[in-house]
Amino acid sequence: MNKLFVRSAALVAGLAVAASAALAQAWPGKAVNLVVPWPAGGPSDFVARQIQNDTQKALGQPLVVENIGGVGGALGVQKMLAGTDGHTLLLGSPLELIIPPLTLATVKYKPTDLRMVAQLVKAPLVLIARKDLPAGNVEELLALAAQRKGRPLTMANTGAGSMFHLVAEKFAQAGGIELIHVPYRGSAPAMGDLMGGQVDLMFTIFAGPVPATIADGKLKAIGLATAQPLAKFPQIGALAAHPRLAGFEFDSWAGVQVPRQTPDDVAQRLNKALYDAMANPQTRQAFESTGNLVVAPMSLAELDRIYQSEIARYQSIARSINLQPQQ
DSSP states (O other): OHHHHHHHHHHHHHHHHHHHHHHHHHOOSSOEEEEESSOTTSHHHHHHHHHHHHHHHHHTSOEEEEEOOOGGGHHHHHHHHHOOSSOEEEEEOHHHHTHHHHHBTTOOOOGGGEEEEEEEEEEEEEEEEETTOSOSSHHHHHHHHHHOTTSOEEEEESSTTSHHHHHHHHHHHHHTOOEEEEEOSSHHHHHHHHHTTSSSEEEEESSTTHHHHHHTTSEEEEEESSSSOOTTOTTSOBGGGSGGGTTOOOEEEEEEEEETTSOHHHHHHHHHHHHHHHTOHHHHHHHHTTTOEEOOOOOHHHHHHHHHHHHHHHHHHHHHTTOOOBO
């Protein structure tokens, strides 16, 4: 009986390997869907549309961009995970991959249910302030916050448990200061109140209209969540340069993910096709014109290390503030 069981198990395993190999050889056998977990017209959709043409040429099949918004991006992730034949991909970021399982009890997937096959672009986060806040850099801000005993500065975010909330919590912990977190339903209303002086501070992505808004004097840049200042913006200091904030580096990135069980051969082919698409000079220019940094090609092993590291640090911050998923 034991021998029969061993033979059966070996047969099943052999069939699974053969099926995986057959999928890799035949893939893609039809159009490939690229799910964008937000409505059309947003930053994620912009990334997907820019790589669409060159990627489908490399794959030899149409690449269909499908916008599925809702539940903080979780609906799009769940749609991608439901695909079992390797023909559904996701254009994802920490906002949808890592945050919803930490904040929403209804989200059943785990970040580790996916693997990243290419990281395409990223942009650092920046700490901005109302224009009349009496602090112009991180040293002055920490000193100001320390003086305001019983009157903490206010920090806008895009909702409890959002990426910007977690980054702000980490900033307060590392800086040894107290902040009052003010949740908004999105970045636009938060930014509006910051410019209007109703709140003091906010973390946001240093891309799109943000650099121009700072340059126009409508908002004040306290510092970038980077190790060093950016070459194009040497006047904005790096938060991590402050002794209390060593290692404080956060960015928003966009990449392409597939289900964890996707065969390596398929993942490798996607990796090459996507990075070949990113090598198009016009594509690179389109991204850089919006303030995004184009990520250099990486192997699947490198991408997995980065992804696991991102998961671990956001989960660590969530545990440190006892963040509980809400119904």
